[in-house]
Every structure is written in C-alpha cells, then in structure tokens.
Amino acid sequence: MPKPGPRLRLVDVAERAGVSLATASRALAGRDGVSAEVADRVRQVSRELGYVANPYARTLAGGASPTVGLIVHQIDDPYFSEIAGGVIQVAGEQGLLVQICHSGRNPEHELRQVRHLIAQRVGIILIAGSGYTDPAVEAEARRELSAFQDLGGRVAAIGRHHLGVDAVLPDNEAGGRALGEHLLSLGHRRIAIASAAGGLTTVEDRLAGVDAALRRHGRALTDLPVVRTEFTRDGGRVAAERILRDHPETTAILALNDSMAIGVLATLRAHRIAVPERISVVGFNDVSVAADLAPSLTTVRLPMTEMGRMALDLALKPRSKRPRRRSTGHTLVVRDSTGPAPAG
Amino acid sequence: MPKPGPRLRLVDVAERAGVSLATASRALAGRDGVSAEVADRVRQVSRELGYVANPYARTLAGGASPTVGLIVHQIDDPYFSEIAGGVIQVAGEQGLLVQICHSGRNPEHELRQVRHLIAQRVGIILIAGSGYTDPAVEAEARRELSAFQDLGGRVAAIGRHHLGVDAVLPDNEAGGRALGEHLLSLGHRRIAIASAAGGLTTVEDRLAGVDAALRRHGRALTDLPVVRTEFTRDGGRVAAERILRDHPETTAILALNDSMAIGVLATLRAHRIAVPERISVVGFNDVSVAADLAPSLTTVRLPMTEMGRMALDLALKPRSKRPRRRSTGHTLVVRDSTGPAPAG
DNA sequence: TTAGGGTACGTAAGCGCTTTCGCAAGCGCT
DNA sequence: AGCGCTTGCGAAAGCGCTTACGTACCCTAA
Numbered sequence: 033m034p035k036p037g038p039r040l041r042l043v044d045v046a047e048r049a050g051v052s053l054a055t056a057s058r059a060l061a062g063r064d065g066v067s068a069e070v071a072d073r074v075r076q077v078s079r080e081l082g083y084v085a086n087p088y089a090r091t092l093a094g095g096a097s098p099t100v101g102l103i104v105h106q107i108d109d110p111y112f113s114e115i116a117g118g119v120i121q122v123a124g125e126q127g128l129l130v131q132i133c134h135s136g137r138n139p140e141h142e143l144r145q146v147r148h149l150i151a152q153r154v155g156i157i158l159i160a161g162s163g164y165t166d167p168a169v170e171a172e173a174r175r176e177l178s179a180f181q182d183l184g185g186r187v188a189a190i191g192r193h194h195l196g197v198d199a200v201l202p203d204n205e206a207g208g209r210a211l212g213e214h215l216l217s218l219g220h221r222r223i224a225i226a227s228a229a230g231g232l233t234t235v236e237d238r239l240a241g242v243d244a245a246l247r248r249h250g251r252a253l254t255d256l257p258v259v260r261t262e263f264t265r266d267g268g269r270v271a272a273e274r275i276l277r278d279h280p281e282t283t284a285i286l287a288l289n290d291s292m293a294i295g296v297l298a299t300l301r302a303h304r305i306a307v308p309e310r311i312s313v314v315g316f317n318d319v320s321v322a323a324d325l326a327p328s329l330t331t332v333r334l335p336m337t338e339m340g341r342m343a344l345d346l347a348l349k350p351r352s353k354r355p356r357r358r359s360t361g362h363t364l365v366v367r368d369s370t371g372p373a374p375a376g
Numbered sequence: 377m378p379k380p381g382p383r384l385r386l387v388d389v390a391e392r393a394g395v396s397l398a399t400a401s402r403a404l405a406g407r408d409g410v411s412a413e414v415a416d417r418v419r420q421v422s423r424e425l426g427y428v429a430n431p432y433a434r435t436l437a438g439g440a441s442p443t444v445g446l447i448v449h450q451i452d453d454p455y456f457s458e459i460a461g462g463v464i465q466v467a468g469e470q471g472l473l474v475q476i477c478h479s480g481r482n483p484e485h486e487l488r489q490v491r492h493l494i495a496q497r498v499g500i501i502l503i504a505g506s507g508y509t510d511p512a513v514e515a516e517a518r519r520e521l522s523a524f525q526d527l528g529g530r531v532a533a534i535g536r537h538h539l540g541v542d543a544v545l546p547d548n549e550a551g552g553r554a555l556g557e558h559l560l561s562l563g564h565r566r567i568a569i570a571s572a573a574g575g576l577t578t579v580e581d582r583l584a585g586v587d588a589a590l591r592r593h594g595r596a597l598t599d600l601p602v603v604r605t606e607f608t609r610d611g612g613r614v615a616a617e618r619i620l621r622d623h624p625e626t627t628a629i630l631a632l633n634d635s636m637a638i639g640v641l642a643t644l645r646a647h648r649i650a651v652p653e654r655i656s657v658v659g660f661n662d663v664s665v666a667a668d669l670a671p672s673l674t675t676v677r678l679p680m681t682e683m684g685r686m687a688l689d690l691a692l693k694p695r696s697k698r699p700r701r702r703s704t705g706h707t708l709v710v711r712d713s714t715g716p717a718p719a720g
Numbered sequence: 721t722t723a724g725g726g727t728a729c730g731t732a733a734g735c736g737c738t739t740t741c742g743c744a745a746g747c748g749c750t
Numbered sequence: 751a752g753c754g755c756t757t758g759c760g761a762a763a764g765c766g767c768t769t770a771c772g773t774a775c776c777c778t779a780a
Contacts, residue, residue, distance in 0.1 A: 039495065039497075041735095041736060041737085042736065042737065043736080043737095051759080051760090052759065052760045052761080053736090053737085053738095053760085053761090054738080054739080054759075054760060054761080054762090055758080055759055055760075057737070057738060057739085058738090058739090058759090061738080063738095063739095064757095064758095065757075065758065065759075066758070066759080067757085067758060067759090070758080070759085082491075084492070084495035084496070085736085085737075086436070086497060086735085086736055086737070087432070087496055087497070088431070088432040088433075088435040088436045088441075088497060088735085088736080088737090089432075089436050089735070089736035089737040089738090089765090090736080090737055090738075091432040091737090091765090092430070092432045092433050092436055092735090092736080092737070092738090092764095092765045092766065092767085093736075093737040093738040093739080093764080093765055094737085094738055094739075094764090094765060095737070095738055095739095097432075099475075106461065107451070107457050107460045107461050107464060108454065108457040108458045108460070108461040108664070108681070110452065110454065110457075113451050113452040113454075113457040113460075114452045116451050116452070116457075116476070117450065117451050117452040117478075120451060120476060120477065120478055121478070124477065124478065129475045129477075129496060130475060130476055130477070131443070131473045131474060131475055132460070132464060132474055132476055133464065133468065133473075133474070134461075134464055134465070134468065147426075148428070151383065151428035152428070152431055152473060153383075153430060153431070153432060265664070265665075265668060294665065294668045295668065297668070297670070298667070298668040298672075301670055320452070320609070321609075321638065321665050323642075324609060324638045324639070324641070324642040324669075325668075325669065325670065326641070326642075326645055326669065326670035326671075327670070328642075337452070385765095385766060385767085386766065386767065387766080387767095395729080395730090396729065396730045396731080397730085397731095397766090397767085397768095398729075398730065398731080398732095398768080398769075399728080399729060399730075401767070401768060401769085402729090402768090402769090405768080407768095407769095408727095409727075409728065409729075410728070410729080411727085411728060411729090414728080414729085429766085429767075430765090430766055430767070432765085432766080432767090433735090433765070433766035433767040433768090434766080434767055434768075435735090435767090436734095436735045436736065436737085436765090436766080436767070436768090437734080437735055437766075437767040437768040437769080438734090438735060438767085438768055438769075439767070439768055439769095
C-alpha cells in the first residue's frame with residue numbers, strides 16, 4: 033500500500049512569507065495573535081504556492097478533523113445516493129472529505145461502522161437510514177455517539193430521531209397523511225399498505241400519518257392490511273404478490289417508499305393489472321426516476337439532497353445542549369399512478 | 377470543528393503485551409524481526425482491547441494511507457452509485473476508507489479533485505466516468521497522476537482508458553455491436569442514436585460497435601442521425617424531441633446509456649408513441665431500475681458493482697510498469713422496449 | 721575459547737502540524 | 751522615567767505512529 037509523497041509543507045509557506053511556522057499556522061487557521069497584514073501575506077503566499085495542509089498532520093496535532101463519515105444503508109439505493117449527493121456538495125464547499133460506509137440495513141453492522149469511524153478519528157458522523165429495532169443495540173450506539181460528542185465530535189442523523197442527536201427529519205407523519213387523504217379523496221376504501229419491518233421511525237411515522245387520515249374518515253389503520261417486507265424493489269414485489277393473493281379486492285396500494293412502489297408497479301404489470309384504472313399506487317420520497325416511470329408515480333417528495341446538506345450544516349454548527357431537530361418540507365406529487373377508485 | 381478524542385494507543389497495547397512500541401508496531405504490521413510468539417501475543421492483546429490504529433498518525437509516520445479517493449461524476453447517478461457500492465464493499469473488507477468526490481462531468485473540476493485528493497494524501501485514487509475531451513487538461517491530469525504514482529500512490533480508472541493508468545474497461549465496442557445487431561435483426565433500418573458529447577471513450581467505443589454492426593449489413597454509422605446531448609435523463613429527453621422533430625421516420629432509438637433511454641421513454645410516452653410497436657428503444661449499462669421500467673428496457677448489462685470491486689482490487693495489486701487493463705463482460709438483456717420494426 | 725553473523729528486540733528520531741509558553745516591543749498610566 | 755498591560759510573534763513540545771539504528775543475545779565456525 034502506497035505512501036503519500038513529499039509535498040509542500042507549512043514551513044515552506046512560512047519561510048516564503050518570512051514568518052515562523054507557528055505564525056503561519058495561526059494565520060491560516062484564522063486564529064488571532066497575528067496582525068492583519070502578516071495574516072494576509074501568509075494567506076497570499078499559501079494561495080500562490082497552492083498549499084494544502086496535510087490533514088493527517090493537522091488532525092494528529094489536535095486540530096480539527098476534516099473528514100465526515102456518512103453511514104448509509106447502501107449507496108446504490110437512490111434515496112441514500114441523493115442524500116449523499118447533498119452531503120458531498122456541502123463538504124466540497126467547506127473543504128471537508130466525505131467517507132461513506134454501508135450499514136447494510138443491519139443495526140449491529142451499523143454500530144460497528146460507528147465504532148470504526150470513531151476509531152478512525154473522523155470529526156463528524158452522519159447517520160442516514162431508519163433507526164434501530166433492537167433497544168440494546170440502540171442504547172449501545174447512543175452511548176458510543178454520546179462519548180464521541182463529549183470528546184468534541186459532531187453527530188447528526190438523517191431521517192430518524194432515535195439516537196439522541198441532532199437530526200434532520202422529514203415530516204413523515206404529514207406525508208403519510210397526505211397520501212392517505214389523496215387516496216381517500218379519490219374514493220379508495222380498500223387500501224393495502226406495503227411496509228417495511230416495524231420499529232423503524234420512518235415506518236411508524238408514515239403509518240401514523242395514514243392512520244390519522246383514515247380516522248378523519250371514520251376508519252383506522254387497523255382496518256387495513258399492512259404487509260411488512262423490506263424497503264427495496266424486491267420487497268415491493270413480494271408485498272404486492274401477497275396483497276394480490278390475500279386481498280384481491282384492493283383498489284390502492286400505498287407503498288412506504290418509492291423503491292417498494294417500483295416493485296409493486298412491476299408486479300402489477302406482470303399480472304396485467306391496469307394502473308391506475310384497477311389499482312392505484314403511491315410511493316414515498318420521490319426519487320428521481322419516479323417521474324419517469326410508466327405510469328409516473330404519485331408520491332410524497334422529500335428534498336433528499338437538501339436533507340443531506342442540512343444534516344452537515346447542522347453538524348457543523350456549535351453543539352447545543354439539547355438535540356436539535358430540523359424538519360424538512362414535503363410535497364404531495366400527484367402523477368399518473370393514482371386515479372379514482374374503480375366503481376363497485 | 378471537532379477534535380478527535382483520546383483513545384487507545386499503540387503504546388497501551390505494547391505495554392499490556394509487555395513489549396516495546398516498536399515491536400508492537402512491527403507485530404501488527406506483519407513485519408519480520410518479531411518472533412512468532414510475541415507477534416501472536418501482541419495481536420491477541422490488540423484484538424482484546426479493540427485497538428484500531430490512528431490512521432492520521434500512521435500515514436504521517438510514513439505508513440500506508442488507508443484511504444481511497446473515488447471520483448465520480450455525480451453520486452446520485454445510478455451508474456456511479458453502483459460502482460461506488462462495489463468499491464465501498466471491497467474497501468470495507470480491507471479496512472480501507474472511501475472518500476467520494478464529484479467531478480460534475482467537468483474535466484477541469486475533475487482535475488481539481490485529483491489534485492485535492494493527492495494533496496490530502498490519499499493512498500489510492502479511483503476515477504470513474506468518461507474521459508477528457510480537452511487534451512490539455514487530459515495531459516495535465518496524466519502528469520499529476522503519474523507523479524502521484526511515482527511517489528507510491530495507486531491509481532485506477534473505471535470505464536475509460538485515457539489516463540495511462542490501470543483501468544477496468546467494459547467492452548463498450550462489443551456492447552454497442554450487440555445492440556446494433558439486435559435492432560438490425562428486428563428489421564430496424566431507421567435507427568437514431570441518442571449520444572453524449574463526442575470525445576468520450578465510452579461514447580466513441582459504443583458508437584464504433586454500432587458502426588461495426590451496421591457495416592456487416594452494408595451500412596454505416598454515418599448513415600444514421602446521431603444526436604449529441606448529455607448522459608442524463610434530461611439529455612435523453614432533449615435528444616428524443618430532436619429526433620422526433622428531425623427524423624419522424626425513426627423506428628428505433630439507440631441511447632448510449634440507460635439514463636438517456638429513460639428520458640427517451642418518458643418523451644415517447646408524452647407523445648403517446650407506442651414502445652416498442654412504433655419505436656423501439658435500447659439503453660446501455662442496465663442500471664437496476666431498467667428492469668422495472670414500463671416497458672422494461674432492453675439494454676446491455678455492465679457489471680457495475682463488479683467493476684468497482686475490480687478497480688480497487690487492481691489498485692491494491694503491486695504496480696506494474698505498463699498500465700493494465702481488466703475487461704468486464706457484458707450481456708445483451710432483451711426486454712420489452714424492443715420489438716420488430718413496424719411494417720412499411 | 722573467541723570472533724563473526726544472524727535474530728529479536730528496544731531506543732529514538734522524525735512525519736507536518738497545532739498549541740502552550742515565553743519574550744520583546746509598544747502602549748497608557750502614574 | 752518606571753510600571754504593568756496588551757499585542758505579535760518565535761521556540762519548542764508534543765499528537766501516535768513507522769522505521770532507521772543500536773544493542774543484547776545466541777548460534778556457529780575456526
């Protein structure tokens with residue numbers, strides 16, 4: 033494995049600017065104790081020479097760690113890759129590095145990644161994805177992250193609020209409600225839900241929203257079949273098959289995310305079931321292909337890129353005593369996958 | 377910005393194992409000059425204590441840099457996110473960290489990212505995406521990368537072979553040929569091509585393949601309209617509009633990647649043009665949604681995840697004097713977006 | 721027996737940076 | 751003029767690691 037090569041060092045800059053190493057360091061870090069003109073000169077020289085600080089030396093010496101660790105379930109899931117896009121964008125602007133690792137939808141593996149990132153001395157940890165189902169693992173993660181924060185680390189969660197840390201949260205409940213209202217207003221009564229496993233923040237909140245909508249119409253979530261598989265296209269396929277088998281009278285399938293909805297659509301197509309004429313389908317998130325599917329998908333748009341940006345912004349802000357919440361807007365995007373409930 | 381906190385250090389492990397710092401270091405690095413039993417003891421203690429070396433200190437001291445920089449156009453493009461998935465997978469197995477940055481389809485920006493990664497002292501640089509169109513920028517990048525390699529850095533390219541470095545290359549030419557043959561064998565003669573800008577390896581190779589197929593039928597690429605936009609869904613939309621306007625007799629649109637094909641399909645749908653009855657559509661790459669589109673997309677499958685894996689593997693291998701090439705297989709995947717050319 | 725050579729380990733010198741500390745110069749005040 | 755104070759800067763001590771270099775020790779050969 034390779035070694036980094038000899039490069040421009042801070043001493044070189046300092047020498048060229050006619051100041052000491054310490055002064056150069058202070059000048060570039062924006063610390064005070066340096067006169068404005070000297071600071072300007074150093075910055076000028078640094079720019080001319082194209083100096084970039086060695087992040088390893090910097091971190092080792094007790095400076096800020098310039099790297100942010102981002103934990104996602106799987107980077108090739110569009111939901112996460114869009115979030116990552118936002119994080120990378122902000123990081124680029126700030127001169128930070130983004131390290132991405134996979135939790136693979138596995139709480140214990142995620143915990144391992146958290147530990148690894150901490151051991152690797154990243155400065156900031158961003159965790160995207162649904163929360164823990166295992167309270168023991170959850171508690172352990174909370175403990176690790178809290179210790180990390182006590183040592184000056186920054187943490188933010190994206191789309192979950194289990195960890196006792198700052199979080200960027202879409203209003204899943206309101207989104208779920210909007211979808212529920214939309215289907216009900218189209219006359220759908222036999223709605224089936226394609227959901228991921230229980231215990232996840234995302235899932236429970238969205239379901240709560242659907243429930244709220246139902247209750248306004250004198251019904252409740254408990255009246256509806258909720259099929260629990262996974263937040264993937266395959267999960268959607270499996271859920272759809274099960275719904276068609278066990279609840280053939282269904283006129284609308286509410287998938288709790290777009291990946292599942294895509295799987296549902298594919299399955300309905302395979303069964304030659306017309307969407308939305310026979311069955312309407314809705315998703316959640318509005319991943320970018322949603323608009324280009326056939327039929328295009330009615331869904332709730334979450335600003336995923338923006339969520340990534342916000343999360344890093346949040347983590348970059350000075351820490352507050354209590355965990356902060358930033359909520360993001362959501363928009364019901366009505367497209368071609370929903371229509372009036374079939375008569376009868 | 378946060379500081380990394382005090383953690384378990386190598387001295388702690390060394391003390392606990394009753395050896396000196398140097399010996400502990402050697403033992404964990406697998407260097408010789410340490411008796412087997414001592415080495416075992418150190419490794420044992422290290423494992424018990426959960427020791428993870430501080431990568432900053434390690435790199436600074438002249439050890440291997442544990443981080444690999446991956447440059448992609450945009451992480452939320454499925455082609456790149458699947459590649460990234462492969463890289464992250466291998467990196468995870470090897471205990472390496474992956475830093476992702478965006479080139480934004482801009483050669484100069486990509487060059488800047490290369491410089492930045494080098495300045496950040498990453499050990500390995502992986503570059504995905506199409507090559508340079510500007511020879512000056514290309515030459516400059518080549519120079520930087522070559523200097524980086526001379527200092528012990530490792531580099532591999534994914535899906536391009538411009539840079540004079542090791543590369544993982546899908547057989548774009550054969551893939552293009554397969555698509556061409558497929559359309560021709562279905563009787564299509566009025567084929568239009570939705571392409572990205574010229575000068576990119578990917579583009580030229582795929583086009584060359586199409587040309588080869590055409591020539592076997594006594595025709596040539598130059599007979600066909602080639603519309604050049606961008607490798608994105610929007611690019612596909614624009615290309616399709618232009619094709620419909622300027623070449624209404626077209627019976628098949630060959631898009632040079634799936635994103636474009638998705639845009640093409642969306643546009644045809646908007647124009648209520650039946651696919652594949654009136655116009656057949658093919659893409660390239662087989663991103664995962666391709667199978668779930670309606671109609672599902674005929675395309676050439678590239679093993680993107682595998683390409684990411686291979687690239688990192690390649691970079692991890694000892695460097696050879698001449699740039700190595702690894703080619704990947706490709707498979708024509710015939711789905712519902714292609715059918716016989718309409719009569720007449 | 722002793723010189724020579726290998727082996728196993730410890731000592732210590734850095735890697736490039738941040739930061740504490742100390743010193744000199746400049747200021748206002750008595 | 752003398753005192754303390756602030757301000758601007760340099761010297762030097764590490765951060766945790768790798769890696770020469772040095773030094774015991776043991777083995778073999780003469």
